[in-house]
Amino acid sequence: MDGAILAIDDETKILETVKAYLERAGYRVFCAVNGVEAQRILTHNSVSMVLLDLMLPDVTGEEICKRIRNGFYDKTARDVPVIMITAKTDEASIVHGLNIGADDYITKPFSPRELVARVGSIMRRIRPRENSLLTVGDVVIDREKRMVKRDGAMAPLTSNEYRIFELLASRPEKIFTREEIINKTKDDFDGFDRAIDLHIKNIRKKLGDDPKAPRYIETVYGMGYRIKQGI
DSSP states (O other), X not given: OTTEEEEEOSOHHHHHHHHHHHHHTTOEEEEEXXXXXXXXXXXXXXXXXXXXXXXXXXXXXXXXXXXXXXXXXXXXXXXXXXXXXXXXXSHHHHHHHHHTTOSEEEESSOOHHHHHHHHHHHHHHHHHHHHHEEEETTEEEETTTTEEEETTEEOOOOHHHHHHHHHHHHSTTOOBOHHHHHXXXXXXXXXXXXXXXXXXXXHHHHHTOOTTSOSSEEEETTTEEEEOTTO
């Protein structure tokens, strides 16, 4: 979800203010008032940044940050930028936060405009990287290098297979018909749309994807294919 930000804070008024300012700046915003809710969002949604209050009522902000950096959450990249929001103003706490993986910090009370400015600064730096990488569960598509890796191992997709998989991954909620796949990949399938089925079969085989219980590519019978939702 390009541009989505997760804001985590147990003070609802702060969350409401942060959400309003960020949405006004053009971002999509998830909100969580505790660690359990934050972890659910991180597990099921891809976010571009996390605004993390350190003093949560259940799971600590430090623990959530550590889990992000350790790749604990399926849909959240371990290198997603984290801005820690804290009432702790002593140097030791700030240094500790940075040492466990925070990219920046801001102390309470803070200016919402300053927060939006810091978010924008980081987003401008990471946008080229985000545009070049797509993730589907544990599969990473590197658009610049035109490579696909699963759990860090190369998946030897052909040129046609790569184009199809990249197309599906670029719109994970969309069902693509065979005709759409042919038209949008601008490739030669000998005018035979069932050739798409063969390419999909080969992609699944190379990714270890069982068509009866798919992890990546889902067949929508009578319609086409899409990336499986809820990965």
